[in-house]
Amino acid sequence: MKTPFVTKEQLDAITAEFPTPFHLYDEKGIRETARAVNEAFSWNPGFKEYFAVKATPNPTILKILQEEGCGVDCATDVELMMAHELGIKDISFTSNDTRPEEFVCAREINATINLDAYEDISFLEKAAGLPETVSLRYNPGGVFSLGTDIMDHPEESKFGMTKAQLLQGYKDLKAKGIKEFGLHAFLASNTVTNAYYPTLAGQLFELALEIREEAGVELSFINLSGGVGIDYSPADKQNDIAVIGEGVHQKFDEILVPNGLGNVKIFTELGRFMLASNGHLITKVLHLKDTYRHYVGVDASAVNLLRPAMYDAYHHITNISNPQGAVEVVDVVGSLCENNDKFAKNRQLPQARIGDTLVIHDTGAHGFSMGYQYNGRLRSAEILLQEDGSVRLIRRAETPEDYFATLYGFGLEEDE
Numbered sequence: 001m002k003t004p005f006v007t008k009e010q011l012d013a014i015t016a017e018f019p020t021p022f023h024l025y026d027e028k029g030i031r032e033t034a035r036a037v038n039e040a041f042s043w044n045p046g047f048k049e050y051f052a053v054k055a056t057p058n059p060t061i062l063k064i065l066q067e068e069g070c071g072v073d074c075a076t077d078v079e080l081m082m083a084h085e086l087g088i089k090d091i092s093f094t095s096n097d098t099r100p101e102e103f104v105c106a107r108e109i110n111a112t113i114n115l116d117a118y119e120d121i122s123f124l125e126k127a128a129g130l131p132e133t134v135s136l137r138y139n140p141g142g143v144f145s146l147g148t149d150i151m152d153h154p155e156e157s158k159f160g161m162t163k164a165q166l167l168q169g170y171k172d173l174k175a176k177g178i179k180e181f182g183l184h185a186f187l188a189s190n191t192v193t194n195a196y197y198p199t200l201a202g203q204l205f206e207l208a209l210e211i212r213e214e215a216g217v218e219l220s221f222i223n224l225s226g227g228v229g230i231d232y233s234p235a236d237k238q239n240d241i242a243v244i245g246e247g248v249h250q251k252f253d254e255i256l257v258p259n260g261l262g263n264v265k266i267f268t269e270l271g272r273f274m275l276a277s278n279g280h281l282i283t284k285v286l287h288l289k290d291t292y293r294h295y296v297g298v299d300a301s302a303v304n305l306l307r308p309a310m311y312d313a314y315h316h317i318t319n320i321s322n323p324q325g326a327v328e329v330v331d332v333v334g335s336l337c338e339n340n341d342k343f344a345k346n347r348q349l350p351q352a353r354i355g356d357t358l359v360i361h362d363t364g365a366h367g368f369s370m371g372y373q374y375n376g377r378l379r380s381a382e383i384l385l386q387e388d389g390s391v392r393l394i395r396r397a398e399t400p401e402d403y404f405a406t407l408y409g410f411g412l413e414e415d416e
Helices: 006-019 027-040 058-069 077-085 100-108 120-128 162-174 196-215 241-259 273-280 305-311 399-405
Strands: 023-028 048-052 071-074 092-095 112-115 133-138 144-146 149-152 180-185 221-223 265-268 279-290 294-299 318-321 327-333 342-350 357-360 381-385 391-395
Touching: 006 100, 006 279, 023 027, 023 273, 027 048, 027 058, 027 241, 027 273, 048 058, 048 180, 048 273, 058 071, 058 077, 071 077, 077 092, 077 100, 100 112, 100 120, 100 318, 112 120, 112 180, 120 162, 133 162, 162 196, 162 221, 180 265, 196 221, 273 279, 273 327, 305 342, 318 342
Parallel strands: 023 381, 048 071, 048 265, 071 092, 092 112, 112 133, 133 180, 180 221, 221 265, 294 327
Antiparallel strands: 023 279, 144 149, 279 294, 279 357, 318 357, 327 342, 381 391
């Protein structure tokens, strides 16, 4: 079973002050995770974790990570603007189907641009000019597997370029006077195995040698991107970042060091690993309903956490009000007019009573950030559980006025 990072007594006090639903983050856990990642890759002097802003786009969270030595990875101009406004200097821009003004924004704030397509080289040059440093995103195609386990199907992914395009891209960039080059690849999402990163690293390190041989380019950095997952289910085994870092280290020493590339910097984008386990969605039971199933209706919905509805993803749930209650088989559901608005289906949970507080685990990444406003349901507040045990509001809940703001003057008139 999973244990919440907050106690019942703490939650009783927090929910007395802040109405549910809300996302709650654990500052202590965030800092400890960031330090563990930095320690795991401390063997590489140029190592940098570029936290994926899309996972948890909150300024307070980004500042905590900046204090722990992390940079940020952005995918849009709005994310770039947030990072720049916060004074963050180490910014990577990994986008696709990019608008010209987004490349202009990235150039203006000196973000490192990672190009998704071979065609983007000429597009970037025309839109914003080429910077001195450019990274290219690789897609090997086919199927990515570890042993007999198929992890993902890169050939079906819209991201990245083929090896032929990659090599030609480096040749073109070198001819255009680019001074520093990077390589980026993302082959599988949310892997729960210590073997993923070392396997990926081995492939990219071998590719680095081929790039030098075929294109005459020596890479300055290799970005292993994300893909290191967490144990959403208690049945899963948590990844060991120390073991993962050492596995990459071994590949580095086996492949790059003997070939004169021991100065290559290693970058990562571990948004999910850094934040998912350090966030909870807190919700209260509103209704109980019995038809063909036993339904536990809560005040949160897919608006607050989309992953179960979109991916049928598992998130563990703790009834912190009644943890020793008789076990029942239930569906935990929200109020949206969609039948996929379910946090759990046929789940064994301690008896839920109206008014009970439920903790939905592992929502710290891709939780709030994937929120939307279907049915006019509004996005929730975000709250930080600080290291000293106090709590701080780090994003207020949306109000109806926020929802109507873009409609005033277009058929809806603002009250005088």
